[in-house]
Amino acid sequence: MRGFGDLEAVVMHRVWDHGSPVTVRELFDELARERAIAYTTVMTTMDNLHRKGWLARVKEGKAYRYTATASREEYSARLMREALDGGGDTQAVLSHFVAQMDGEESEMLRAVVRRLAERRPQ
Amino acid sequence: MTTALPLLGYAVAVAWWAPALLARLTAGGVSARLGLAAWLTAMASVLAAAAVALQFLARSAVDGWDRLAQVVCRSVSGQACTATGYQGAALEFALAVIAIVAGLTAAALAWRYGRSVQRAQRLTRAHADVARITGRRLPGDDRAVVLDAAQPVAYCLPGRPATIVVSSGALTLLDERQLGAVLAHERAHLAGRHHLVIALTRGLAAALPAVPLFARGAGHVARLAEMCADDAAARRSGRGALLSALLAMATGAAVPAHALGASACAVTARLHRLVDYPGPARRARYGLTLAAVTILLALVPVLLAGFAGR
Numbered sequence A: 001m002r003g004f005g006d007l008e009a010v011v012m013h014r015v016w017d018h019g020s021p022v023t024v025r026e027l028f029d030e031l032a033r034e035r036a037i038a039y040t041t042v043m044t045t046m047d048n049l050h051r052k053g054w055l056a057r058v059k060e061g062k063a064y065r066y067t068a069t070a071s072r073e074e075y076s077a078r079l080m081r082e083a084l085d086g087g088g089d090t091q092a093v094l095s096h097f098v099a100q101m102d103g104e105e106s107e108m109l110r111a112v113v114r115r116l117a118e119r120r121p122q
Numbered sequence B: 001m002t003t004a005l006p007l008l009g010y011a012v013a014v015a016w017w018a019p020a021l022l023a024r025l026t027a028g029g030v031s032a033r034l035g036l037a038a039w040l041t042a043m044a045s046v047l048a049a050a051a052v053a054l055q056f057l058a059r060s061a062v063d064g065w066d067r068l069a070q071v072v073c074r075s076v077s078g079q080a081c082t083a084t085g086y087q088g089a090a091l092e093f094a095l096a097v098i099a100i101v102a103g104l105t106a107a108a109l110a111w112r113y114g115r116s117v118q119r120a121q122r123l124t125r126a127h128a129d130v131a132r133i134t135g136r137r138l139p140g141d142d143r144a145v146v147l148d149a150a151q152p153v154a155y156c157l158p159g160r161p162a163t164i165v166v167s168s169g170a171l172t173l174l175d176e177r178q179l180g181a182v183l184a185h186e187r188a189h190l191a192g193r194h195h196l197v198i199a200l201t202r203g204l205a206a207a208l209p210a211v212p213l214f215a216r217g218a219g220h221v222a223r224l225a226e227m228c229a230d231d232a233a234a235r236r237s238g239r240g241a242l243l244s245a246l247l248a249m250a251t252g253a254a255v256p257a258h259a260l261g262a263s264a265c266a267v268t269a270r271l272h273r274l275v276d277y278p279g280p281a282r283r284a285r286y287g288l289t290l291a292a293v294t295i296l297l298a299l300v301p302v303l304l305a306g307f308a309g310r
Helices: A004-018 A024-032 A039-051 A072-085 A103-119 B004-026 B032-063 B065-076 B083-134 B168-173 B176-191 B194-207 B212-237 B239-252 B267-275 B280-309
Strands: A055-060 A063-068 B144-147 B154-157 B163-167
Touching (some): A004 A063, A004 B083, A024 A039, A039 A063, B004 B032, B004 B280, B032 B083, B032 B194, B032 B212, B083 B154, B083 B163, B144 B168, B154 B176, B168 B176, B176 B194, B176 B212, B176 B239, B212 B239, B239 B267
Antiparallel strands (some): B154 B163
16 A cells, blocks of 8 residues: 555445445455554545545444445546546646547558558568 | 847747748657757747847836936927937837736736646646546556546646556557557656646647747647657667557547547657658757757847847
8 A cells, every 4th residue: 555545546446346335344344354454544534535525425323334426437437538528628638648630640540550561571 | 229129039030930940850750859949949039038128128118217208298298399309209108018018918828827727737636536546556557547448548647646547448459568668658748747848838829829939839849749758668668569559549549529630649740750760860960950959049049138238
């Protein structure tokens, strides 16, 4: 584990994998089997995730049961949309490994591939 | 006033004539890094020369203020003043107005630019937070995360910590060496702070669209930044791996309706360059020419300002 942000990721992935609503205690028991971690750390992390809108919670007896507000796929899809049609809003669009291309450019690209193929021996 | 003229002349000449020369020298991306330096130096040089010239104009207007006020009073009170004195004062007054208006406009544009950069930074940070929580770790690079998405996509998010995002679609398309090339390319963007360079030149192009150096320069700078990152990736993983990674990512990508223009990152120009990589003699020739142009662009305004200041 490298830092607090990473713990948030670990907790979210656990909650997603769980499917059903989960308590801090249940998640702590799972995590404690794999790493040295304090109960309060897990509690604080889940509380933070709730505050940031990642987790919803319902009180059940003395404890809260947490669920993810959106699925992993929904978040990924939202990020991809943002990254692809950000229109200059985020700095992500400035750094795409390859830019989206128009028809003319992809035609030119196929021409490059053809030329490469001709160059190769055999 | 006359001290400012050579500086203004220089700024105008470079702003209007340098783009054609620089475009010719940097079109093929031979020594991309020097090409990038030459464009940025030309822009800095024009801005500095214009700023110093404006400052001289404003100062000469302030120095001549007493004379100006006298002339204006005398003419208002009905006493005729000499034609030449009146003309001189009018000219000085006009220059002072121009200098003040230009200064205020520059300040307003800088403020608006700062706001847009802040907004981009905020959105980027939010995007990176979601990516880091949602993504899976990519073994071998602590900054890289994998997002589940069919489109082959790779990009980086500057900030602390910086994040590189690779889609699962890209992972299935690339072999290990190609992935290494893609990651090296994105790491080079982060290390070179290319997002700042590109945001700055785009901001200048948006603020001063009538000035060819800025209007045309932004596209060239973006393309050369890509090529610099390509050079870093080719050094790390080999030109073959980078070339095949580019081809795989580019042809495997869906093309949405709102596609960015061909100039955005010029994939074809990058590919041509990797296929026909220039030999050492051509690299040396272009490198020396670009270095000479860059040094001239840096020195001339300093010399002119030095003479003007005497």
